[in-house]
Amino acid sequence: xxxxxxxxxxxxxxxxxxxxxxxxxxxxxxxxxxxxxxxxxxxxxxxxxxxxxxxxxxxxxxxxxxxxxxxxxxxxxxxxxxxxxxxxxxxxxxxxxxxx
Numbered sequence: 001x002x003x004x005x006x007x008x009x010x011x012x013x014x015x016x017x018x019x020x021x022x023x024x025x026x027x028x029x030x031x032x033x034x035x036x037x038x039x040x041x042x043x044x045x046x047x048x049x050x051x052x053x054x055x056x057x058x059x060x061x062x063x064x065x066x067x068x069x070x071x072x073x074x075x076x077x078x079x080x081x082x083x084x085x086x087x088x089x090x091x092x093x094x095x096x097x098x099x100x
Contacts, residue, residue, distance in 0.1 A: 049055065057064040 045056075052062070054061075057066065060066075
């Protein structure tokens with residue numbers, strides 16, 4: 001599975017963010033949440049387009065089962081999101097304990 005990982009990157013005179021697949025996003029665009037979401041979705045669509053050499057199958061082309069894949073992806077998301085939430089809770093608790 002390919003993951004989109006955003007890391008700060010300086011380019012020319014403006015700050016930008018770089019996807020693993022080298023999609024550049026201008027920092028000014030990041031001010032609008034809708035633009036952020038759309039760009040993340042677009043970057044993910046481009047990854048799929050390259051990986052599967054075509055558009056999203058809607059009729060089971062190539063033996064793909066969108067319902068099954070959706071279930072698997074949703075379950076994966078639950079696992080990763082839970083792990084991230086636990087990590088953030090731990091960081092928050094460490095910060096609170098260090099202030100005492």
